[in-house]
Amino acid sequence: xxxxxxxxxxxxxxxxxxxxxxxxxxxxxxxxxxxxxxxxxxxxxxxxxxxxxxxxxxxxxxxxxxxxxxxxxxxxxxxxxxxxxxxxxxxxxxxxxxxxxxxxxxxxxxxxxxxxxxxxxxxxxxxxxxxxxxxxxxxxxxxxxxxxxxxxxxxxxxxxxxxxxxxxxxxxxxxxxxxxxxxxxxxxxxxxxxxxxxxxxxxxxxxxxxxxxxxxxxxxxxxxxxxxxxxxxxxxxxxxxxxxxxxxxxxxxxxxxxxxxxxxxxxxxxxxxxxxxxxxxxxxxxxxxxxxxxxxxxxxxxxxxxxx
Numbered sequence: 001x002x003x004x005x006x007x008x009x010x011x012x013x014x015x016x017x018x019x020x021x022x023x024x025x026x027x028x029x030x031x032x033x034x035x036x037x038x039x040x041x042x043x044x045x046x047x048x049x050x051x052x053x054x055x056x057x058x059x060x061x062x063x064x065x066x067x068x069x070x071x072x073x074x075x076x077x078x079x080x081x082x083x084x085x086x087x088x089x090x091x092x093x094x095x096x097x098x099x100x101x102x103x104x105x106x107x108x109x110x111x112x113x114x115x116x117x118x119x120x121x122x123x124x125x126x127x128x129x130x131x132x133x134x135x136x137x138x139x140x141x142x143x144x145x146x147x148x149x150x151x152x153x154x155x156x157x158x159x160x161x162x163x164x165x166x167x168x169x170x171x172x173x174x175x176x177x178x179x180x181x182x183x184x185x186x187x188x189x190x191x192x193x194x195x196x197x198x199x200x201x202x203x204x205x206x207x208x209x210x211x212x213x214x215x216x217x218x219x220x221x222x223x224x225x226x227x228x229x230x231x232x233x234x235x236x237x238x239x240x241x242x243x244x245x246x247x248x249x250x251x252x253x254x255x256x257x258x259x260x261x262x263x264x265x266x267x268x269x270x271x272x273x274x275x276x277x278x279x280x281x282x283x284x285x286x287x288x289x290x291x292x293x294x295x296x297x298x299x300x301x302x303x304x305x306x307x308x
Contacts (some may be wrong), residue, residue: 006030006057010091011064019215021248030064037271042086051094060099062091062106077136082089084140091269092147096155103158106147111138112273119277124234131271145233162222163276169215170303182212186251186297190305193257202261208244209273214296215280218291224285235276238289254297
């Protein structure tokens with residue numbers, strides 16, 4: 001039988017994984033890390049080898065995905081669908097074969113929901129077309145979520161699929177086509193301030209609505225959901241919408257940089273409104289974020305840009 005204090009983290013050296021692993025260890029849990037050293041996880045042989053070799057665990061945190069952002073997504077929909085679907089199906093099958101006692105806790109994205117001008121409850125999951133920029137990525141995440149439910153139903157397994165807010169924090173990839181938008185925006189602001197820019201460009205529509213969470217708060221939310229829910233697809237946000245313009249102003253405040261915001265015409269714009277309705281999660285757990293946006297951005301500046 002598994003040790004109740006042992007977890008497996010698949011994607012341990014990615015953005016979320018690098019923040020999750022020390023948090024689990026600080027709570028006294030043993031952590032088995034599966035990361036890039038295990039090889040390409042879209043290859044069944046690598047996933048099979050990693051989970052077969054891992055000691056029995058109480059939880060598997062599956063937080064790995066192939067992601068691209070911005071306009072580049074339009075051109076690689078098939079690639080994102082194929083690679084991510086293979087990864088997720090490989091994890092599901094290896095979970096069944098080698099770690100059936102473990103609860104599979106996986107992470108998803110609001111990209112799996114249809115476009116909507118209102119906050120999206122779980123009942124809207126997969127019910128309608130997604131934004132054109134995320135069709136491939138979103139469909140692969142739907143495979144993971146509904147696949148987890150299908151495997152749990154047929155094989156008597158336990159899962160939780162947490163749909164997350166937009167994250168920011170230490171260890172995010174700052175490449176222009178890979179970073180989450182908050183990290184990318186802050187990185188660009190740091191560089192433009194250093195270069196002496198007299199204004200800061202907010203790409204797309206500044207009134208675009210998102211929900212953003214500091215990565216430590218999001219990890220707290222995942223762990224709270226894990227304690228309270230089982231065999232669910234669950235929104236794990238804070239019901240706190242914010243405009244892209246407000247995020248940009250918070251970034252400038254965190255950098256103590258007072259310049260005007262400008263909005264260039266024709267830059268990439270995703271869905272105009274993307275908000276989860278996390279009422280079920282909040283009502284049962286009582287979780288609330290601890291880190292406001294400007295504080296989180298100042299922490300990120302201190303962690304990643306102290307020498308600039």
